Amino acid sequence: MLELIGISKTFNPGTVNEKKALSDVSLHLKEGDFATIVGSNGAGKSTMFNAITGAFYIDEGQIVLDGEDITYVKEYVRSKEIGHLFQDPLRGTAPNMTIEENMALAYLRASTLRHEYFSRIKTSDKKKFREQLSLLNMGLEDRMKQPVGLLSGGQRQALTLLMATMVTPKILLLDEHTAALDPATAEKVLELTKQIIAERKLTCLMVTHNMHQALELGNRTLMMDGGQIVFDVEGEERSKLTMDDLLEKFRINAGKRLENDRILLSKEQE
Template sequence: MLKIINASKTFNPGTINEKKALVNLNLELKTGDFATIVGSNGAGKSTLFNAITGNFYVDKGHIILGGEDITFKKDYLRSKDIGHLFQDPLKGTAPNMTIEENMALAYLRASTSNHTLFNRISAKDKRRFREHLSLLNMGLEDRMKQPVGLLSGGQRQALTLLMATMVTPKILLLDEHTAALDPATAENVIELTKRIIKERNITCLMVTHNMNQALKLGNRTLMMHHGSIVLDIEGKKRENMTVNDLLNEFAKNAGQDLDNDRILLSK
């Protein structure tokens, strides 16, 4: 579903602020893969996501999604095929618009119609929105006319997840989407994430700072360092791996210990 070939990106090249954010990065995800990503600050995790979404073009290499080379495809065109959640629950929704209006925008954005701007949401679509909301078990189906700004952080993040997957994307990018939530709410959103990904067989990349999450969620664990993927584990090796094993493998492949206190405290 996703293939990244020798992707590199350097910001401010030739200046004192030069930063090699991606360095000959290679990654291939099969349809239905759910890979977690761990790495220190500056390892390139968010840069990787921004390269996939088209927030900028890579300096060299190729990005192929669903068999299509999207390396130089405009970001607004890619958005039809890519779901993206951020750490901040305030991103991804329009607070002054109602729940129903937010869902309508997400639905039309992901529509495959060539005349999306001229489409209208039908009564059937609204019933579908209500059915989707009821799956959250948050009572939001009875609040469709209320502004999203009245929702809690957890409710907004759950709604954003629903909006990003209402029309099944080719890939779902989760950038620490539960990090700003309280533990109980974060766990609820994680369970919802697992259920939606499994039911829709969605290909997913999820950045996390939690080492246990990195090993327990999905079927693959990736670790990044200085703009490259230095560790990619799955199958039996991953099933039998402990957090300490993961840290040791990272140190062996990266040539140094992981130095992110936030990640290490999650052990």
């Protein structure tokens, strides 16, 4: 479903602020893969996501989605086929627009029918919006005319997840999408995430700082450091790994210990 072939990206080249953010990254993600990604700050996780979504063009390499070379396809075109959630709940919605209007924008943006960009949302569409909102069990189906800015962070993130998957994307990118939420709300959004991915058989990449999630969610675990994927495991080998094993694999492959307080704390808390 997704192929990254030797992609590299350097920001501010030739200056004192030069930063090589991605270095010859290659990844083959099969249809239906649900891969978790763990790594320290600055490892290149979010940068890899932004390369996939088209937030910038890569310097070298190739990005192929479902057999189509999208390396130089514009970001707004890619957004029709790529769902993307950020850590900040405020980034995925328009606060001054109503819940219904936000869902309409997401629905029309992902539509493959060009004329639908200029059509009005039908009563049947609004009914569909209401039905999908009811699945969140947050009462949002009765607040469709209210501005999204009045919602809590957890409600906004759940709504953003719903919007990103209303029209089934070819790939879903989750960039620590529960990290800014309180523990109870984070767990609720995570359960909703697992449910949607399973029901729709989505292909998904999920960045997490939680060691347990990295090994327990999905079918594959990636570790990144210095703009590279230093470890990639799935199947039976993954099922046998403990969190200590994962940290040791990182130490061996990256040549240093993983230093991230949030990741190490998540290990100690269980």
